[in-house]
Amino acid sequence: MNLNESEFEEELRTLRPRPASSALESRIAAALGSTAPHPHTGGLRVRPKHVLADFWSALGWAGAGAALAIAVIALVHALELPAAHRIAPPDATANAPALDSFKHTEESAELIGAADEGLILETNEEPVRQVRYNSLERHVWINAMTGARMEIEIPREDVRFMPVVLQ
Secondary structure (H helix, E strand, C coil), rough: CCCHHHHHHHHHHCCCCCCCCHHHHHHHHHHCCCCCCCCCHHCCCCCCCCHHHHHHHHHHHHHHHHHHHHHHHHHHHHHHHCCCCCCCCCHHHCCCCCHHHEEEEEEEEEEEEEEEEEEEEECCCCCEEEEEEEEEEEEEEEECCCCEEEEEEEEEEEEEECCCCCC
């Protein structure tokens, strides 16, 4: 049976759940500790909730959490180093070695790879072969006073056009 959506929804709205059997109600009542039915709760007697006891329990947990937080904060402050033992932040201008004290000591270039990219024909020129070279340059500076070593690696890519003689 093909019903459009609104008819199907109307049919669903008319459906009601089946009432619970008396055996199920008696088992639930026995599990809750009550055997007499109550008219306002669907036949089951519900125990009254102890609102005051729940309030004191929640208040106790909140107090315990606050006491723990205060204890952790006090412990952290107690473990902090005294001012005499603290390390002062470095002053960049006072302790930094001068750039003049670094001497360029080493330079090298390493060819990593070369790729032939074929012939290129330009309109008013002779044909050329395009070759791409990948290399890595290294520069090293050393500070003689402190022994500090500064090394920089620079990747490099060169494209060269080499003339081709056609016979």
